[in-house]
Amino acid sequence: MEGRARSWLSEVAVVIAGAMLLLGMIVADGRPAVFSDTNIYVWMGRLQLRPIRYALGPVIGGPTSAAQDPETADEQASELALRRTEMAARSPWFGLTAYIVSALGSLWALAALQSLAASYAIRALWRAAVGGPALEHLILMAALALGTTLPFFAGFAMPDVWAGVGLTALATLLFFSHTLGRLTIAALFLLVLAALSFHQSNAPVALLAVLVAAPAAHFLWRVPWRRMALGAGLLIAAVAGAGGLQIGYDLAIKASTGDTLRSPPFLAARLLADGPGRAYLRRSCHDGAQWALCRFQNLPLDNSQDILWSGDPAKGVFGRAGVAERIRIDREQIRFVLAVIAFDPVGSFKAALGNSWRTLISVNLEDPLRDPHFYLTDPDWRDTYIADLVHDMGSCGASEHDCRPRLDLAIAAYWHGAVCLIALAWLAVAASCKRLRYLALDANLGPTTILLLASLLCNAAVLGVLSGPFARYQARIAWILPMTALLVGAAALRRRQPLRHVAEPGEVG
Numbered sequence: 001m002e003g004r005a006r007s008w009l010s011e012v013a014v015v016i017a018g019a020m021l022l023l024g025m026i027v028a029d030g031r032p033a034v035f036s037d038t039n040i041y042v043w044m045g046r047l048q049l050r051p052i053r054y055a056l057g058p059v060i061g062g063p064t065s066a067a068q069d070p071e072t073a074d075e076q077a078s079e080l081a082l083r084r085t086e087m088a089a090r091s092p093w094f095g096l097t098a099y100i101v102s103a104l105g106s107l108w109a110l111a112a113l114q115s116l117a118a119s120y121a122i123r124a125l126w127r128a129a130v131g132g133p134a135l136e137h138l139i140l141m142a143a144l145a146l147g148t149t150l151p152f153f154a155g156f157a158m159p160d161v162w163a164g165v166g167l168t169a170l171a172t173l174l175f176f177s178h179t180l181g182r183l184t185i186a187a188l189f190l191l192v193l194a195a196l197s198f199h200q201s202n203a204p205v206a207l208l209a210v211l212v213a214a215p216a217a218h219f220l221w222r223v224p225w226r227r228m229a230l231g232a233g234l235l236i237a238a239v240a241g242a243g244g245l246q247i248g249y250d251l252a253i254k255a256s257t258g259d260t261l262r263s264p265p266f267l268a269a270r271l272l273a274d275g276p277g278r279a280y281l282r283r284s285c286h287d288g289a290q291w292a293l294c295r296f297q298n299l300p301l302d303n304s305q306d307i308l309w310s311g312d313p314a315k316g317v318f319g320r321a322g323v324a325e326r327i328r329i330d331r332e333q334i335r336f337v338l339a340v341i342a343f344d345p346v347g348s349f350k351a352a353l354g355n356s357w358r359t360l361i362s363v364n365l366e367d368p369l370r371d372p373h374f375y376l377t378d379p380d381w382r383d384t385y386i387a388d389l390v391h392d393m394g395s396c397g398a399s400e401h402d403c404r405p406r407l408d409l410a411i412a413a414y415w416h417g418a419v420c421l422i423a424l425a426w427l428a429v430a431a432s433c434k435r436l437r438y439l440a441l442d443a444n445l446g447p448t449t450i451l452l453l454a455s456l457l458c459n460a461a462v463l464g465v466l467s468g469p470f471a472r473y474q475a476r477i478a479w480i481l482p483m484t485a486l487l488v489g490a491a492a493l494r495r496r497q498p499l500r501h502v503a504e505p506g507e508v509g
Contacts, residue, residue, distance in 0.1 A: 018119035018141035025151035032107040045099025088261040094198035128176035148479035159198035160476035166195020174231030196242035217447030274351035358469035360460035371404035423485035
C-alpha cells in the first residue's frame with residue numbers, strides 16, 4: 001500500500017511539474033491573457049450561480065433575490081433579451097468553470113487548471129504510447145513550453161486550449177484504453193467531456209478525426225475494432241453528455257425567461273464575406289425575396305466580424321439588429337445558406353477550401369498576446385468583468401499599459417511556425433523511411449499519429465468553414481504537431497515493440 005501511494009504521489013508530482021513549466025512561460029510573458037468573449041463567459045458563469053447565492057443569502061448575508069442584488073441593478077430586460085440571441089454560441093459550462101476558478105485565485109488559478117489538464121493529458125498519452133519515465137515528461141513539457149503555442153493558450157481565459165487537451169486524451173482512450181486502469185480512463189473521459197462541453201466545434205472535430213483514424217488503424221495496422229470500441233464508446237458518451245448539458249441549460253433559460261437561446265449567424269456571415277452570399281443576397285432581394293438580411297444588402301458585407309459585431313451603420317448587421325430581427329435572421333440562416341450554395345456551388349466550395357487552408361497554416365498568437373489596454377480604457381469595456389479580471393492579477397500602471405505581453409507577436413509567429421515545419425519534416429521522413437516506420441510507427445503509435453494529424457486537418461476544415469480563417473483557431477492546437485513528432489522520435493530511439501499493459505501508478509500485475 002505504501003509503495004502504491006508513493007507511486008501515485010510521484011505521478012502527481014510529475015504532472016504538476018509539467019504544468020509548472022507551462023506556467024513558467026506564462027510568467028515570462030507577463031500574465032494570463034483575456035479576450036472580449038471572456039466577459040460573456042464570466043457573466044454566464046455568474047448568472048448560473050445566482051440561484052445558489054440567493055438560496056444561501058440568509059446564511060451568508062447576501063441578497064436573497066434579484067430585486068435585492070446590486071449586481072442586477074443596471075441590467076435591463078431589453079439588453080438581456082438581446083444577449084440571449086447570441087448566448088447559444090458560448091458555453092455556460094466553461095463560463096461557470098472560469099468564474100469559479102478565477103474567483104478563487106484570479107486568472108492565475110485558471111491558467112494553473114488549464115496547464116494541469118494539458119500536462120496530465122500529455123503525460124497519459126506519453127506513458128501509454130512510449131512508456132516514458134518522469135524525466136522524459138519534463139523534457140517534453142519544457143520543449144512544448146519553449147517551442148509551441150501551448151503555454152499561451154493554457155494562460156488564455158478562453159476555452160481554446162481544451163480542444164487540444166481533449167484530442168490528446170481521446171487518442172489515448174481510442175488506442176490504449178486496453179492498457180489503462182479505470183481511474184485513468186475516467187480522468188481522460190472527463191477531459192474529453194470538458195473539451196466537448198466547453199466549445200461546440202470540438203465535437204465535430206473529434207468525430208471526424210476518429211472517422212479517419214479508426215479505419216486507418218484497422219486496415220493499415222490490423223488493430224481490432226474491439227480494441228477501439230471502448231474509446232469510441234466513450235467519445236459518443238461525451239458527445240451525448242455535452243449535448244445534454246447544453247440542452248439542459250437552454251431549457252432552464254427557456255423556463256425562467258421564456259426566451260430561446262440563439263447563436264449569431266456565423267455561417268451566413270461567412271458566405272456573405274466570402275462573396276457568394278453577398279451576390280446571392282443582392283440578386284434575390286432585387287427579385288423580391290423577403291430575407292431579413294435584405295435590409296442590409298447595400299452595405300459592404302465583406303468582413304464577417306463587421307457583419308456580426310459592428311455597431312457602425314455603414315458596416316454592421318447583427319450587431320445593429322434588434323431582438324426580433326436577430327431571431328428572424330437566425331431562423332432563416334439555414335435556408336439562406338442552402339440557397340447560396342445552390343446559387344454558386346463552385347464559389348462556395350472554393351471559398352470554404354480557401355478558408356480551411358488559411359486556417360490550417362496559421363500559428364499566430366494575435367489574441368493570446370493582445371494588450372489588454374483597450375479593455376481597461378475603453379468606456380464600453382473598462383467597467384466590465386474583463387477589467388476586474390485583469391486588475392485582480394495586479395496593477396497595470398497609471399496608463400494601463402504595463403500589462404502588455406512581453407513576447408513579440410512577429411517573433412512568436414516565426415518561431416512557432418519554424419518548429420511546426422521541422423516537426424512536419426521529421427514526420428514525413430519517419431513515414432517515408434522504411435526503417436523508421438518499423439521502429440516508430442507500429443500498431444500503437446501509427447494510428448495515434450494518424451488521429452492527431454487528422455485532428456489538425458479536421459479542426460482547420462470545421463473552423464474555417466463554420467467561422468473563418470481567424471488566427472487563434474489553428475494556433476490553439478498547433479502544439480499537437482510538435483508533440484506528435486516528439487512521440488515518434490522517442491519511439492524510434494527506443495526501438496520498441498508494441499506495448500503490452502501499461503500499469504496504473506501503484507498497480508500490481
